[in-house]
Amino acid sequence: MIDYQALGEALASVGAGAWSEQICRQVQVALDQQSHGDLARWQKVVDDLHCVSPSSVDLREGVRVGVPDDVSEALRGRLREHLMALHPWRKGPYQIFGIDIDTEWRSDWKWDRLKNHIAPLDRRLVLDVGCGNGYHCWRMLGARARMVLGIDPTLLSVMQFQAVRKMYGEAAVHVLPLGIEQLPVEMRLFDTVFSMGVLYHRRSPIDHLYELKGCLRPGGELVLETLVVAGGVDTVLLPGQRYAQMRNVWFLPSCDALIVWLRRCGFKNIRLIDVAKTSTQEQRSTEWMRFNSLADFLDPENADLTREGLPAPRRAIITANA
Helix, strand or coil, rough: CCCCCHHHHHHCCCCHHHHCHHHHHHHHHHHHHHHHHHHHHHHHHHHHCCCCCCCCCCCCCCCCEECCHHHHHHHHHHHHHHHCCCCCEEEEEEECCEEEEEEECCHHHHHHHHHHCCCCCCCCEEEEECCCCCCHHHHHCCCCCEEEEEEEECCCHHHHHHHHHHHHHCCCCEEECCCCCCCCCCCCCEEEEECCCCHHHHCHHHHHHHHHHHEEEEEEEEEEEECCCCCCCCCCCCCCCCECCCCCCCCEEEEHHHHHHHHHHEEEEEEEEEEEEEECCCCCCCCCCCCCHHHHHEEEEEEEEEECCCCCCCCEEEEECC
C-alpha cells in the first residue's frame, strides 16, 4: 500500500482535512475495483529499487535525478532492468542516474509550448488531471509549485511515478490512482488545474469542464489541452468506432467551439495559446514503449489523415479563469 500520510497532512494544512481522511479508503477501493493481475509485480519492482541519494536533481530543464557517477555501472544496469520492467513508459522523458527513459511522448515539448503562457506556479496548489506517470507534475514542482497532486486511474502509471519518486526522494508531489469524478464535488481548492489529453476521452465534455471548474478556487486558472479540428463555432467531430485507432475518443471540437463551451460553463479570460499538429517525432515507438504509436495510426499515403480517413491529430492549449 502506498503511503499517503504526507499528502493527507498537506491537504489538512490547506483546509481539505475532510478529504484527507478519505484518501486511503478511496485508494484502497480503487485498487480493489481494478484488481490488476500485474499490480503485485509492479509493486515489487518499486520495492526492490535500490535507494541512492542523488547528488543533484533538476526539474527546471527536464526531470533529471542524479548523474551517472552517483552509481556504479553494475547498479545502473540493475536499475535499468527494474525500470524497464514497468514498460510501457508513455510520458517523459526521464534521466535517472544516467539512464535515459525515452518515452513514447516527448512530453517536454508540450511543456515548452505552455510554460511561458500560464500564470506563474510559484507557491500554488496545483492539480494535474489525467497525469499519467506524473511527468508534468514534476515539471510543475520545478516551476516552484507549493504542492502538486496528480490523479490518474491507470495503475501502471501510478507505479511508474512511485519508482521515480523513490529515486528522487521526498517531494511535495503526489499521484493518486483516482479519476476526477472521485474528487470532492465543488472543492474549490486549487490555484491551477491542468487537464491535458483528457477532454476527448470523456463522454460528456461539458460535465468534465464543470468538474474542472469545481476544483478551482475563484479566479484560479485552468490549463486545458485537447484534440481539436479545423472549423467554425459550430464544428464538432464525433468519430465512428475509432479515431487514430483509439476507441475511447468522443468529441473533437474546433477551437472556436471549445471556447464557446468554456464560456457557457462560466469560465472567463479565455485564451487560445497554442495549436500544433502532433508529429511522429513527438509521439513514437521507442525501446521504452515498443507498441504501435502515431506513425501506425496515420494513413500511410496521407499523413494529414488518420487510418480512418479523419483529420490527423491536432492539439490546442487554452487557458481560462474560474
